[in-house]
Amino acid sequence: MMITAHERFLSGKPGGKRASLRFLDLTRLDLAGRNLTDADLSASVLDGARMIRTNLERANLFGCDLRKADLRGANLKRADVRGCCLRGANLTMADLTQADFREGQIATPHPTRGLSMLLHQDRVGDADGAIFVGATLDGSKFNGASAFAADFTDCSLKGAKLTGCNLKDANMCGAILEGADISGANLENANLSGAVLTGVDTATAKMSGANVAGCLRAPTPAALGRAEELKTLAAGNQAWCESGGQRGAPAKFDGEDLRPLGDALKGGRLTAMTARKACMVGLNLAGAQLQGANLEGADLRGACLIKADLRGAKLAGANLTKADLRGASIGVLPLGPGRSNPATLNQARMRYTWAQAADLTAAILDGADLRGADFTGARTAQASFRDADIENAVGYTAE
Numbered sequence: 001m002m003i004t005a006h007e008r009f010l011s012g013k014p015g016g017k018r019a020s021l022r023f024l025d026l027t028r029l030d031l032a033g034r035n036l037t038d039a040d041l042s043a044s045v046l047d048g049a050r051m052i053r054t055n056l057e058r059a060n061l062f063g064c065d066l067r068k069a070d071l072r073g074a075n076l077k078r079a080d081v082r083g084c085c086l087r088g089a090n091l092t093m094a095d096l097t098q099a100d101f102r103e104g105q106i107a108t109p110h111p112t113r114g115l116s117m118l119l120h121q122d123r124v125g126d127a128d129g130a131i132f133v134g135a136t137l138d139g140s141k142f143n144g145a146s147a148f149a150a151d152f153t154d155c156s157l158k159g160a161k162l163t164g165c166n167l168k169d170a171n172m173c174g175a176i177l178e179g180a181d182i183s184g185a186n187l188e189n190a191n192l193s194g195a196v197l198t199g200v201d202t203a204t205a206k207m208s209g210a211n212v213a214g215c216l217r218a219p220t221p222a223a224l225g226r227a228e229e230l231k232t233l234a235a236g237n238q239a240w241c242e243s244g245g246q247r248g249a250p251a252k253f254d255g256e257d258l259r260p261l262g263d264a265l266k267g268g269r270l271t272a273m274t275a276r277k278a279c280m281v282g283l284n285l286a287g288a289q290l291q292g293a294n295l296e297g298a299d300l301r302g303a304c305l306i307k308a309d310l311r312g313a314k315l316a317g318a319n320l321t322k323a324d325l326r327g328a329s330i331g332v333l334p335l336g337p338g339r340s341n342p343a344t345l346n347q348a349r350m351r352y353t354w355a356q357a358a359d360l361t362a363a364i365l366d367g368a369d370l371r372g373a374d375f376t377g378a379r380t381a382q383a384s385f386r387d388a389d390i391e392n393a394v395g396y397t398a399e
Contacts, residue, residue: 044064285308353374
């Protein structure tokens, strides 16, 4: 009744009241899918609670016991989880953008005098053994927290504060740590293979035994020096599109590091360009016209492709983990009477990709890794998903 009243409060309906669920024993309670935005659950016990896709945006979870809680796909944006125990919790695909995991001070009753004399103790955020696979932790505050042996595979930690954090034995394979602060952090024996470490200073972190094979570092001086030349090629592609092929030519970016271009390609007309095996991690291509582009084997992790036109594009073998394809057109490109080309994403890695409302009509995704991808509202008529891995994919329905 309290949660229903809270949901009525959030929607502005009569009889609504903000929920105060402090200091309660909510062990193993089923809160899946409920809206607890701005709710106060501080110091409550939610051990083993079922909170799949629960909305906890800006919720106060200060000092909560969330051991082994199921928080898959939950929304914890800007939530206060200071001093919280998340040991063994499952936060796969959860959104923890700007969540606060820092140390919190907990007041406990005196063992003999009870509440008349409260004892104050500092408690660090405890996420030992927690599962953050595919989660979004951009801008989160893990200062001084403990995430020993936690699993951060393929998660996004852009700009996260991890100073003094205990990440010993953590699995951060493929994680995007761009701009994260890991000064003084313990990363001994951590698995950072394939992680994005652009703008990350590891000088003061403990890295003994850490696996950093295949890590992506900052662009080289040579790549930075080619930025203007690459912009000229992009301008030539734009002119080629605008003149109907009379001026300029499709850009050739094969094998290039395009990260120094930043937002330069946003909304650009790049029809028929080639960027095979190019490094395009985190690139802003929102609204770009990429019809018929060849992006085979390109690294597009964390790239923004919102409302981009990728009809007929070749993306076979591309890495689109955590890429944003919301509203993108990734279907068939008409070439003339009776002629068309479908978008090809066979063998593409699309783990935890956002593809809500995308048009994938007749696209070929054979053998693609779609684990954890969100296809809510996407059009997939006549698309081919033969041998694709759709484990934990959201909103996908076979047609």
